[in-house]
Amino acid sequence: MTAEEFNRVYRAHLPEITRFLSRRLPSESVEDIAGDLFEIAWNKRSSIRAGEELPWLYKTARYLIANHRRKQSGRLAIIERLREPVAAPSAESVALADLAMADAWQKLPEKEREALALWAIEGLEPSDIAKVLGQSENAINIRLSRAKKNLLMAFEKTGGETT
């Protein structure tokens, strides 16, 4: 892949990556992390399958965000300690404007939030979510199914209107 091709293919994903990073990082860090992300993509371009660039970008971005957060002060470590250990640090703490939905969202287990955010907010399908999270597609389908059910239950409980 030439620099021109790389530029064309990856530039097309800038809107999604901008939003993905902005939902999870302080605004002043977004561009720096994006720079690192695309630099890794360039260095690894030969191993990234054509058509799977976006899931790869999301997957790698999750780790860069986790590293970035590790670099931050110990105050974030509190959140880290409360979290069930998983194979990879998660990057989910998206802000939602709907207060009832935000409240319900906070009540979901982190793994469910993560899958749900990729499905609903990033707009990925389960096959791509599976690639991002390194899980089987079936596992993602089950997790999504539970997450939706749990979110709706919590949403209705917090006073959200579902109709």
Place this chain on the structure above:
Amino acid sequence: MEDNELRNLLKKADTKASLEPMNETVVAKAAMTQRKAPMSYRGFRALVGSLGAAALVVGITLPSALQPQPLFELASSGSSGRDSAMATQESSVAADSAMIWPGWFEYNYIAQGLDTEGSSGEIFEVRKKGNPTQILRNVAAVFGIQGEPKQDDWSTAEYPSYSISGEDFSISIYWSGPGGWYFSRWNQDYFRGCAEPVMEEPVEGDGETDSTMDESYVCEEIKPEPGLIPSEQEMLSQAESLFSTLGVDFDRALARVWRDDWGGSVSMPMILDGNAIPLESYIGWGSDGEVSYASGYSVEIVSRGNFDTISATDAVERISDWRWYGSVASSYYEQYYATTAVAESAIERDAAASGGEDSASSDEPMPVEPEQPTEPEIVDVFVNRSETALAAAYDGSGNMWLVPAYILHNDQGWFDVIIAVEEGVIQLPEPYDIMPLNDTEEMIMPEEGN
């Protein structure tokens, strides 16, 4: 509610949906081989900022020039404005009820009946121990995994990480901070209840395709099989054996066990001088009764000496400054959540007992319009109990330290963990101002147009 309705509801609530993409040069720059980022405006600003922080420390230490240099520099948050405000709220254990628009409440912390005498405490450095790839191999061997460690795509010189991955497992180690390793294995058979999805062929030009595709993703309900999961005693025995092989000191009296119909886990905090510190090893079992995850650290704890600490009363003044926050062993937080759960269930019981209308009205959402700027409500919080503990703090290089701290409990039912050493012992990062609410629309308005 249909799937696409839920999806739309979440999309509608997304505060970043209409964000403009960043400048395209970020991609073009990446393709310039061996990119050495020139000092950008941000880099220059950060340098100026760090000089400012250094000046701050000099300012603190000059009057006592004979004192030793700060032991380490706490990590900077890199946050400002709204993010800093949100993060500050997250750093307290009230974070689970995270408010999206900070500033609706401002907390005024008041010490009530706390000790006014300072004391002293030991600071420890948490040093990574061993070779990361060898540690991975050891963990892999314990769990019967084949494979060679590979450096991750996202690994950097500053934050190296390595993994051994397969179709149904992953072992990773992050060679920064306390050098945590994580093992995860999932049983594909477990997902037998979920049929392969029947995908509809996308229709050219049909922009609605993606919002309806998920209808076919309906999985058969999976029933738990608790008989497969080891009993608590069996989990403790297995954990003792596995932790022993992994080099983790295990004490049954201090291990915490959890089990339900879907799985279980055993966690073992690292103990220092008889106290749990915020480094904990875990082993978890999935619904098939097999070990599905495990995690631990490879560290040595090195004392860096004894240092004076401020009083609990003085520590209350630090609650409003996120730079003094630390984190303690998870057992402290679990106590809090256990208390909260008991209190919440009591409230629910009382509400149910008092009849329908009152309880119904208490569940109604707050009559607040998020689109409208709102004056913050000042809440007095009385800090009325303190205990000492070792808290984790991270320096600017991502290394972990254990420092004397106070756990400050307040009358609102939550607590904050505040580093107790006197100023000058630890270099603080540059303070960030949280702009007052009425000076910035950005803090309270959704992201449209920002």
